Amino acid sequence: MKRRMLSLVIVLGLVASLALTGCNEAKPGATNAPTVGTIKIAYQNGLSYSPFYVMQEMKIIEKYLPNVKVEWTVLASGSAVSEGLAAGSLDIGVMGVAPLLTAWDKGFSMKIFSGLVNSPLGLVVLDDKYMSLKNFTEPNKDKIAVPAPKSIQHILLSMAAQKQLGKATALDEYLKALAHPDAQTALLNKIDIVAHFSSPPFLFSEVAKGGKVAVDGFDAFGGDFSFLVSVASKKFMDEQPAYAGAVYMAMSETIGLINSKDDAAVQVIMSKEKLTKDTAIKYLDWAGTNFTTTPYGLAGLAKYMKDVGYIEKLPASYSDYCWSTATATIGQRAGGPSVLEKAQNRK
Amino acid sequence: MSSLIEVKNVIKQYSNAEGKLLTVLDGIDLNFEQGSFTCILGPSGCGKTTLLELIGGFQLPTSGQILTNGNPVKGPGMDRSMVFQTFDQLLPWKTVFKNVEYALTINKIGADKKEREDTVMKFLSLVELEKFRDYYPHQISGGMKQRVAIARSLAQRPQVILMDEPFASLDSQTRNTLQEQLFRIWEKANVTIVFITHNIQEAIVLGSKIVVMAKSPSKIVVNIDNPVDAGGGIRFPDAKGYNECWKFLHEKISAQTYKEELIQENNPDEIC
Amino acid sequence: MGNVIKKVLVLLKNLFFKRLIFFIGIIVVWQVLFYTKLYPVQMFPSVKTIWDSLVNNLANGELLAKTGFSLELIGIGMLIGMILSVIFTGLAMISKVCRNFVDSIITIAHPLPGIALLPIIILWLGLGSNAIIFVIVHSVLWPMLLNTMTGFSSVPKLYKQLGQNIEMSKIKLVFGIYIPASLPNIYAGLKISWARAWRALISAEMIFGASGTSSGLGFYISQKRYDMDTPAVFAALIVIMLIGILVEDIFFNQLEKRTIGKWGMVSQ
Numbered sequence: 001m002k003r004r005m006l007s008l009v010i011v012l013g014l015v016a017s018l019a020l021t022g023c024n025e026a027k028p029g030a031t032n033a034p035t036v037g038t039i040k041i042a043y044q045n046g047l048s049y050s051p052f053y054v055m056q057e058m059k060i061i062e063k064y065l066p067n068v069k070v071e072w073t074v075l076a077s078g079s080a081v082s083e084g085l086a087a088g089s090l091d092i093g094v095m096g097v098a099p100l101l102t103a104w105d106k107g108f109s110m111k112i113f114s115g116l117v118n119s120p121l122g123l124v125v126l127d128d129k130y131m132s133l134k135n136f137t138e139p140n141k142d143k144i145a146v147p148a149p150k151s152i153q154h155i156l157l158s159m160a161a162q163k164q165l166g167k168a169t170a171l172d173e174y175l176k177a178l179a180h181p182d183a184q185t186a187l188l189n190k191i192d193i194v195a196h197f198s199s200p201p202f203l204f205s206e207v208a209k210g211g212k213v214a215v216d217g218f219d220a221f222g223g224d225f226s227f228l229v230s231v232a233s234k235k236f237m238d239e240q241p242a243y244a245g246a247v248y249m250a251m252s253e254t255i256g257l258i259n260s261k262d263d264a265a266v267q268v269i270m271s272k273e274k275l276t277k278d279t280a281i282k283y284l285d286w287a288g289t290n291f292t293t294t295p296y297g298l299a300g301l302a303k304y305m306k307d308v309g310y311i312e313k314l315p316a317s318y319s320d321y322c323w324s325t326a327t328a329t330i331g332q333r334a335g336g337p338s339v340l341e342k343a344q345n346r347k
Numbered sequence: 348m349s350s351l352i353e354v355k356n357v358i359k360q361y362s363n364a365e366g367k368l369l370t371v372l373d374g375i376d377l378n379f380e381q382g383s384f385t386c387i388l389g390p391s392g393c394g395k396t397t398l399l400e401l402i403g404g405f406q407l408p409t410s411g412q413i414l415t416n417g418n419p420v421k422g423p424g425m426d427r428s429m430v431f432q433t434f435d436q437l438l439p440w441k442t443v444f445k446n447v448e449y450a451l452t453i454n455k456i457g458a459d460k461k462e463r464e465d466t467v468m469k470f471l472s473l474v475e476l477e478k479f480r481d482y483y484p485h486q487i488s489g490g491m492k493q494r495v496a497i498a499r500s501l502a503q504r505p506q507v508i509l510m511d512e513p514f515a516s517l518d519s520q521t522r523n524t525l526q527e528q529l530f531r532i533w534e535k536a537n538v539t540i541v542f543i544t545h546n547i548q549e550a551i552v553l554g555s556k557i558v559v560m561a562k563s564p565s566k567i568v569v570n571i572d573n574p575v576d577a578g579g580g581i582r583f584p585d586a587k588g589y590n591e592c593w594k595f596l597h598e599k600i601s602a603q604t605y606k607e608e609l610i611q612e613n614n615p616d617e618i619c
Numbered sequence: 620m621g622n623v624i625k626k627v628l629v630l631l632k633n634l635f636f637k638r639l640i641f642f643i644g645i646i647v648v649w650q651v652l653f654y655t656k657l658y659p660v661q662m663f664p665s666v667k668t669i670w671d672s673l674v675n676n677l678a679n680g681e682l683l684a685k686t687g688f689s690l691e692l693i694g695i696g697m698l699i700g701m702i703l704s705v706i707f708t709g710l711a712m713i714s715k716v717c718r719n720f721v722d723s724i725i726t727i728a729h730p731l732p733g734i735a736l737l738p739i740i741i742l743w744l745g746l747g748s749n750a751i752i753f754v755i756v757h758s759v760l761w762p763m764l765l766n767t768m769t770g771f772s773s774v775p776k777l778y779k780q781l782g783q784n785i786e787m788s789k790i791k792l793v794f795g796i797y798i799p800a801s802l803p804n805i806y807a808g809l810k811i812s813w814a815r816a817w818r819a820l821i822s823a824e825m826i827f828g829a830s831g832t833s834s835g836l837g838f839y840i841s842q843k844r845y846d847m848d849t850p851a852v853f854a855a856l857i858v859i860m861l862i863g864i865l866v867e868d869i870f871f872n873q874l875e876k877r878t879i880g881k882w883g884m885v886s887q
Contacts, residue, residue, distance in 0.1 A: 079845055086661055099847070106661055148842065177834075182746075182826075185742070191742065192747060403780075424784075435777065453785050453791060
């Protein structure tokens with residue numbers, strides 16, 4: 001226990017100093033003195049965002065920054081997060097890697113601040129017939145729900161289609177854009193759709209109610225990838241590097257608490273998600289679910305998006321779309337979890 | 348002359364909001380002869396309009412009978428056409444021509460379009476409005492609207508035209524002109540007219556018969572042939588017997604008006 | 620023929636000048652705001668970027684196809700709504716019991732936002748265009764019905780008597796007297812319905828509008844937002860505004876001018 005705490009402090013100190021130097025390079029002459037006394041953070045509803053609401057409820061950022069006010073907002077869509085970051089009404093938000101790459105491509109001034117969670121995503125079907133993508137034959141009847149075209153779910157489906165059917169766009173005609181709750185209702189009631197490219201906790205409850213995973217996200221992607229990452233605005237990183245470092249440490253600590261099933265953290269998750277303790281633990285332990293500040297699969301996704309034309313240019317390096325807090329952790333995990341990830345109790 | 352319309356002991360009662368029974372017409376007996384021009388005079392609230400609506404078939408009597416050509420009236424019909432007081436009695440979305448033609452189109456009267464058009468134009472020229480055939484009602488004056496309404500009534504080829512104070516909203520100049528015009532049309536078209544008015548002059552000028560109704564109870568108090576003799580022409584105030592007739596009618600109506608005031612003082616509810 | 624063209628030109632000119640000043644004003648203010656760089660260019664694109672996006676998206680047919688899809692849905696929805704409102708009004712005229720029934724439905728259903736019904740509509744009607752049409756019908760029917768019923772009940776007694784006098788049948792009375800006499804109310808109902816239907820359509824499409832390749836303007840907006848293609852979002856908004864102006868200024872204006880305006884049934 002003692003050793004674990006020690007390594008955590010060392011790593012956090014390392015990361016924080018990286019963050020500071022990175023920002024000084026970006027804007028020479030900027031003072032480290034805070035110019036604003038608040039940090040504006042947004043997240044969305046759902047288990048995958050749990051490090052954020054646990055951090056909020058347990059006031060972990062305040063531990064590192066006692067005199068700073070943290071303003072929390074719960075937003076309804078990822079689009080609102082990128083708009084808020086671009087408009088300067090948010091400092092840090094959560095989004096998928098695909099929208100972040102789109103934002104980078106369009107010239108929005110925001111980058112990945114840290115990884116957040118790797119999640120098992122999957123194409124859930126009720127009928128065994130649809131276990132093979134080859135059996136999707138009628139575009140008007142065999143509908144597949146995804147949250148939005150060009151979403152990570154759509155991309156994973158395209159990747160699977162590429163592997164199974166030889167053509168990435170083979171299933172595009174079968175798509176139906178639908179929010180997860182609506183898609184779950186429609187799938188389980190057999191209304192208009194036969195498959196749903198799902199994510200937790202919908203994936204978990206759909207499987208519990210008889211759904212089968214026809215396409216596994218990691219298989220389709222060919223490895224681990226970040227489902228969600230945290231993103232910070234340029235303004236925040238330029239003007240508040242000290243805050244950025246503190247938030248990173250708080251996030252790292254929170255993820256460590258969640259991964260070690262800390263009682264208080266699990267309590268927060270249970271009340272937010274309205275889950276029993278057993279279910280909450282079961283969901284956290286679900287194969288493939290990993291909370292970590294290290295982002296995964298960035299380059300692979302960027303290349304794929306460039307190949308299919310979702311983005312116009314290919315990033316030259318990670319630092320094109322990652323702040324130093326994120327780039328610092330990427331190279332450290334060859335051959336297994338990095339020191340930082342071990343400190344965060346990654347499985 | 349034969350009776351075209353017979354009103355036999357007609358009683359009409361309503362219950363008002365409090366459920367109290369109001370007697371609007373209390374035993375009316377009247378005959379209207381073929382080709383007659385009957386003017387019905389009476390104070391307001393005496394049931395003149397109700398009587399007209401009963402003849403028109405828009406309401407049915409509580410008791411008693413109304414017969415046209417010996418047949419009881421069961422509802423409105425083409426044989427009894429209405430002309431109202433208000434200028435808004437033309438359908439605003441139809442031209443003058445179409446307003447007159449409408450009854451003919453609805454009832455498929457006339458062999459073809461051409462024949463209908465001829466009929467309509469005939470009656471429009473009778474009221475001297477053939478030049479305004481393509482105007483919409485809102486583009487013509489009140490007097491012209493009333494003339495269109497008369498032409499529309501005539502085109503319907505009714506046995507009787509029921510007129511409810513059609514000239515009451517006109518200025519006196521126009522009113523005089525229209526009275527003359529209506530009189531000449533009646534002469535020419537040989538149509539039966541029942542004409543309600545509260546204007547004594549109008550009743551004398553137009554009516555071949557004059558009826559005075561009383562209020563509370565609503566009864567006929569005068570039912571005479573017009574005594575004023577203008578040799579068959581329109582009865583201008585200088586005609587023989589005009590003044591006497593006017594005085595006689597005025598007296599009868601004043602008595603009614605006086606009585607009405609008395610009744611209202613004693614029994615303020617009694618308004619129909 | 621030349622006369623018609625001339626009339627159309629005069630009409631366009633009047634409308635054009637009325638609106639032109641307004642639009643130029645907006646464009647100038649917009650561009651000035653753009654130059655201040657108060658907002659990030661990605662969120663607040665220049666007039667030229669928006670214009671280019673509008674032209675491109677119109678030229679490649681995408682925006683037109685989406686607009687066509689939306690207009691088709693709204694057309695079907697409004698037609699069904701109008702037919703239903705005539706039927707309901709007819710029912711309400713037949714008897715007091717029906718009238719009370721219709722009044723109760725209106726009281727209950729009118730204030731319900733169609734979007735709030737979506738989860739139930741999905742269960743009933745599935746996820747296709749039918750669900751969106753249902754939302755449109757819902758937003759068209761009640762205001763339309765309210766206005767038609769008000770119109771019918773305020774038809775002067777005299778017109779009814781005129782109709783009875785010339786022995787019109789019930790059906791002829793409805794179509795020959797009641798409907799034309801109620802046109803001012805019916806148009807008012809139509810205008811409200813149109814505005815509501817348009818809003819309902821765009822919001823419903825933003826929630827679930829896409830099915831394979833067929834989707835409308837609302838979905839187009841949410842997709843372009845997802846793609847962070849702000850100029851295209853504005854381009855779609857311009858199309859929505861243009862359609863609003865076209866329907867209001869050209870369609871309804873002309874409809875009124877050619878009917879109740881010509882007949883002196885508008886109090887101006």
